[in-house]
Amino acid sequence: MTKSALSSSRFGRKRNNIFASAREVFVREGFAQAGMEEVARGAGVSTATLYAHFPSKADLFRVVVEDTIDDIISAVRHSGDDPGDARRRLTAFGRAYAAFYCTPVSRAVFRMVIAERRRFPTLADHFQERGRTELGGTLIAILKQLDAAGEIEIFKPSWAAGHFQGMIEHSTLLLGMMAGDEVMPARPLDDIVEDAVDTFLARYGVRDKGG
Numbered sequence: 001m002t003k004s005a006l007s008s009s010r011f012g013r014k015r016n017n018i019f020a021s022a023r024e025v026f027v028r029e030g031f032a033q034a035g036m037e038e039v040a041r042g043a044g045v046s047t048a049t050l051y052a053h054f055p056s057k058a059d060l061f062r063v064v065v066e067d068t069i070d071d072i073i074s075a076v077r078h079s080g081d082d083p084g085d086a087r088r089r090l091t092a093f094g095r096a097y098a099a100f101y102c103t104p105v106s107r108a109v110f111r112m113v114i115a116e117r118r119r120f121p122t123l124a125d126h127f128q129e130r131g132r133t134e135l136g137g138t139l140i141a142i143l144k145q146l147d148a149a150g151e152i153e154i155f156k157p158s159w160a161a162g163h164f165q166g167m168i169e170h171s172t173l174l175l176g177m178m179a180g181d182e183v184m185p186a187r188p189l190d191d192i193v194e195d196a197v198d199t200f201l202a203r204y205g206v207r208d209k210g211g
Helices: 003-033 036-043 047-053 057-079 086-102 104-115 121-148 157-171 173-179 189-204
Strands: none
Touching (some): 003 057, 003 104, 036 047, 036 057, 057 086, 086 104, 086 157, 086 173, 157 173, 157 189
């Protein structure tokens, strides 16, 4: 490994350690109570090194939220690549979506961004927009493809997507917001998703007209 590559590798490890420590501290303490010294200590770096990477706590908070969104949203986004019929594709999305909202980190970030909306309105709006375009957008793309293939019949994709997402969110995200980040639904996620798919296809599925 060359000297420059080694330096780059160390730089990347430091940033990853900082992200991990900062996310843990922000989630546990909230933005106002989180201390940069505590983040630096958890990351195994000096406070001077931390400030060399991030000039302020606000800068660190913004980057941590964005980095966390990238991590936790990818599985849902990639679920749109799953091939198959309507049931299989909706189930693949539903499972990824339910898992997304049952991950303690996901819930914690939602809670954190909501709590800090007044301090970081632009970040909160960006968070909401990414959720709309990357989560809802993935499902809308799936629904449009299924509609074009004649497997479902929808008038407005965004409404149908909201219907499907809402059935899953009720048992996953809402539970976490009310009961705590670590609390999981009493029912298996596969059962929650299967019921949502059954209900959705009963409403939007195209019945065999030859039967």
